[in-house]
Amino acid sequence: MNAPVVAVVGGGQLARMMVPAATALGIHLRVLVESPTGSAAQVVVDAPVGQASDEAAISAIAEGADALTFEHEHVPNALLDRLAAAGVAVRPDAAALVHAQDKIVMRRRLTALGVPCPRWAPVTERDDLAAFLADQPDGTAVVKTARGGYDGKGVRVVASPDAADDWLAAAARPGGVPVLVEEKVPYTRELAVLVARRPSGEVRTWPVVESVQRDGVCAEVVAPAPDLADATRDEALAVAVRVAEGLGVVGVLAVELFEVPGAAGEPPRVLVNELAMRPHNSGHWTIDGAVTSQFEQHLRAVLDLPLGDPAPRARWTVMANVLGSTLEDLTHALPRVAALDPGAKVQLYGKDVRPGRKLGHVNVSGDDLDEVRARALAAAALLRGETL
Amino acid sequence: MNAPVVAVVGGGQLARMMVPAATALGIHLRVLVESPTGSAAQVVVDAPVGQASDEAAISAIAEGADALTFEHEHVPNALLDRLAAAGVAVRPDAAALVHAQDKIVMRRRLTALGVPCPRWAPVTERDDLAAFLADQPDGTAVVKTARGGYDGKGVRVVASPDAADDWLAAAARPGGVPVLVEEKVPYTRELAVLVARRPSGEVRTWPVVESVQRDGVCAEVVAPAPDLADATRDEALAVAVRVAEGLGVVGVLAVELFEVPGAAGEPPRVLVNELAMRPHNSGHWTIDGAVTSQFEQHLRAVLDLPLGDPAPRARWTVMANVLGSTLEDLTHALPRVAALDPGAKVQLYGKDVRPGRKLGHVNVSGDDLDEVRARALAAAALLRGETL
Numbered sequence: 001m002n003a004p005v006v007a008v009v010g011g012g013q014l015a016r017m018m019v020p021a022a023t024a025l026g027i028h029l030r031v032l033v034e035s036p037t038g039s040a041a042q043v044v045v046d047a048p049v050g051q052a053s054d055e056a057a058i059s060a061i062a063e064g065a066d067a068l069t070f071e072h073e074h075v076p077n078a079l080l081d082r083l084a085a086a087g088v089a090v091r092p093d094a095a096a097l098v099h100a101q102d103k104i105v106m107r108r109r110l111t112a113l114g115v116p117c118p119r120w121a122p123v124t125e126r127d128d129l130a131a132f133l134a135d136q137p138d139g140t141a142v143v144k145t146a147r148g149g150y151d152g153k154g155v156r157v158v159a160s161p162d163a164a165d166d167w168l169a170a171a172a173r174p175g176g177v178p179v180l181v182e183e184k185v186p187y188t189r190e191l192a193v194l195v196a197r198r199p200s201g202e203v204r205t206w207p208v209v210e211s212v213q214r215d216g217v218c219a220e221v222v223a224p225a226p227d228l229a230d231a232t233r234d235e236a237l238a239v240a241v242r243v244a245e246g247l248g249v250v251g252v253l254a255v256e257l258f259e260v261p262g263a264a265g266e267p268p269r270v271l272v273n274e275l276a277m278r279p280h281n282s283g284h285w286t287i288d289g290a291v292t293s294q295f296e297q298h299l300r301a302v303l304d305l306p307l308g309d310p311a312p313r314a315r316w317t318v319m320a321n322v323l324g325s326t327l328e329d330l331t332h333a334l335p336r337v338a339a340l341d342p343g344a345k346v347q348l349y350g351k352d353v354r355p356g357r358k359l360g361h362v363n364v365s366g367d368d369l370d371e372v373r374a375r376a377l378a379a380a381a382l383l384r385g386e387t388l
Numbered sequence: 389m390n391a392p393v394v395a396v397v398g399g400g401q402l403a404r405m406m407v408p409a410a411t412a413l414g415i416h417l418r419v420l421v422e423s424p425t426g427s428a429a430q431v432v433v434d435a436p437v438g439q440a441s442d443e444a445a446i447s448a449i450a451e452g453a454d455a456l457t458f459e460h461e462h463v464p465n466a467l468l469d470r471l472a473a474a475g476v477a478v479r480p481d482a483a484a485l486v487h488a489q490d491k492i493v494m495r496r497r498l499t500a501l502g503v504p505c506p507r508w509a510p511v512t513e514r515d516d517l518a519a520f521l522a523d524q525p526d527g528t529a530v531v532k533t534a535r536g537g538y539d540g541k542g543v544r545v546v547a548s549p550d551a552a553d554d555w556l557a558a559a560a561r562p563g564g565v566p567v568l569v570e571e572k573v574p575y576t577r578e579l580a581v582l583v584a585r586r587p588s589g590e591v592r593t594w595p596v597v598e599s600v601q602r603d604g605v606c607a608e609v610v611a612p613a614p615d616l617a618d619a620t621r622d623e624a625l626a627v628a629v630r631v632a633e634g635l636g637v638v639g640v641l642a643v644e645l646f647e648v649p650g651a652a653g654e655p656p657r658v659l660v661n662e663l664a665m666r667p668h669n670s671g672h673w674t675i676d677g678a679v680t681s682q683f684e685q686h687l688r689a690v691l692d693l694p695l696g697d698p699a700p701r702a703r704w705t706v707m708a709n710v711l712g713s714t715l716e717d718l719t720h721a722l723p724r725v726a727a728l729d730p731g732a733k734v735q736l737y738g739k740d741v742r743p744g745r746k747l748g749h750v751n752v753s754g755d756d757l758d759e760v761r762a763r764a765l766a767a768a769a770l771l772r773g774e775t776l
Contacts, residue, residue, distance in 0.1 A: 002717045003430075003738065020408030023431045026719045026736030026748075042391075043411045045433055291731050291753075306726035313701055313753075329390045331414045338694035343679050348414030350391065360414075365679075365701075 010071035021296035187258035193240035254280030289317030314365035326385030398459035409684035575646035581628035642668030677705030702753035714773030
């Protein structure tokens with residue numbers, strides 16, 4: 001056997017969930033894990049321990065690999081450029097990844113590509129922010145750090161420039177993280193499009209989904225997004241493809257979107273909120289709900305294999321996240337979940353329980369959306385330690 | 389984390405394919421593998437090396453496990469009894485397993501349970517066989533060794549008692565393997581029922597499938613079995629449940645059946661051919677074609693968790709085995725298979741290529757049986773190294 005080797009930086013649940021697809025296709029996964037007992041390390045045979053900032057560790061896993069990829073964006077781009085120059089298939093490459101690492105770089109590039117975005121501006125001075133706020137209908141806007149934010153971190157709704165003083169001061173220091181401001185989009189809901197692209201150019205999209213956020217974190221995903229106007233769907237898919245192609249993404253790209261009301265008599269529009277250049281929470285439904293999961297597709301894409309069919313396998317699939325739990329160990333809830341719902345597809349991440357932490361998810365598929373959603377939420381509630 | 393631990397004896401593809409289900413449910417797999425580079429060893433983190441005949445090795449993996457189970461039946465029953473007496477959850481236990489190990493024990497017990505079987509007789513003397521043959525309409529019958537046969541090995545169609553002389557002589561030696569003879573059933577096709585049972589008694593069956601054999605080996609499985617009379621289906625399911633309950637099986641049981649013509653004006657009947665007390669080739673379609681795969685169900689059953697929904701996820705699923713290949717490494721065919729059929733679900737076992745060896749399989753699901761079947765066979769052909 002001379003299996004293809006995919007090296008993955010990061011040992012969280014996204015790397016963990018690559019295991020089934022890699023096992024099926026005979027792909028050898030080599031995962032750089034932060035801890036020998038972490039989520040991916042529990043289930044990956046070849047899992048050297050090292051940090052994503054450790055250039056020697058990344059170089060070591062890339063050695064002899066058919067592709068080097070990532071389960072998060074916190075990776076040293078200069079090293080990736082050197083590895084690419086030395087012949088490593090870095091996928092996505094640093095030139096693409098930077099758009100998922102730096103929101104200012106992303107906004108500039110998307111604007112240049114004509115991709116619909118919220119109005120935005122880089123902010124270096126207090127006065128920049130004051131001017132932007134003065135332009136807003138309600139005098140508020142969203143300030144973000146350009147790098148390092150996720151799941152609502154590094155994002156702040158402000159009504160006064162004072163509220164960003166700490167970030168602006170930090171940004172002004174050498175090596176500081178730049179700040180940007182965006183309009184507070186009057187969105188009706190959040191959508192997401194997952195798209196995969198391989199180096200030879202083939203692109204595949206899954207159906208547009210609705211992502212339901214609670215406290216700034218994705219709580220559930222409904223696939224496909226209900227009551228979505230055809231034109232809005234087509235725009236969302238076209239935007240995702242334009243981003244994937246325009247940024248030269250390889251692998252899975254998640255494009256998080258705001259749905260906003262259209263002009264009078266027109267269907268709703270979409271604006272790009274965030275990008276993630278890897279399998280993403282908004283695509284976990286594909287594990288059970290699509291012919292090809294995002295994890296299999298990511299592996300195919302980074303190995304430049306023809307992409308799999310992203311068609312849904314059921315009319316509706318709802319994914320409910322398990323965010324925190326009162327249980328010490330989520331497997332203790334398996335008897336209750338299994339007794340409640342023999343068709344609930346549970347995915348546990350093997351992570352220590354902490355408040356609000358993403359510990360697992362549940363997928364349920366079926367013909368009746370209300371029922372499917374209720375079932376997914378009920379199973380997730382049991383895994384959080386609630387009683388029904 | 390304090391994950392449930394399932395210890396598995398045997399490191400072939402059946403243990404390998406437990407990995408995705410175990411990963412999803414947060415179950416820790418500990419697999420006793422024959423070789424550190426074998427099929428399961430490639431993808432199981434906790435995979436001590438040892439033979440299934442090595443009592444110390446089996447005792448070691450059972451230590452602290454929530455259940456001890458098997459991917460084949462070649463295990464020392466006396467040890468299993470001792471482990472069970474010492475508190476290990478041996479699932480299935482030796483009292484059940486013996487029916488999958490010894491065809492004479494199986495036939496005796498099934499006959500006592502009133503389960504329809506081919507006419508049969510144990511054979512110790514040449515004259516026993518001669519008498520049985522004289523009773524057959526065409527003077528031929530099927531001679532089998534009671535133990536050690538699989539995939540057509542240990543099975544011989546004979547027209548004369550001479551043809552079994554070697555086996556009878558071997559059987560007569562101390563520790564020899566006994567011999568039985570069965571009528572050559574005039575079957576129209578082979579069916580199989582996969583059933584799962586957990587210790588607390590819950591039983592679930594998947595739909596009856598048709599198993600297409602070539603050269604005594606399963607080549608493809610069609611789920612559900614096409615053109616199956618309702619009464620025949622009901623009988624097949626009832627037979628499987630009766631066997632699972634009657635033998636006290638825990639875990640997945642495969643009941644291989646002959647479909648035989650009914651009396652005039654009556655629907656076809658079934659006769660039990662073979663039993664396997666573990667996930668089985670006839671159930672590989674469930675990985676992609678059922679809400680709960682046989683591998684997830686086996687893990688649930690041996691841990692006495694409520695069983696999952698075995699409902700099919702598509703009208704038809706066809707599984708095509710990859711038996712041998714002209715390729716040195718099956719992953720070399722992935723680009724061709726993926727380009728041919730984006731919806732073909734490929735499962736490679738990571739095994740060295742040998743003529744006729746089960747190296748992988750392909751599942752295809754859809755609404756049109758002819759198309760689904762053609763697609764599965766075409767993808768499997770590419771993996772065998774054929775050109776289309």
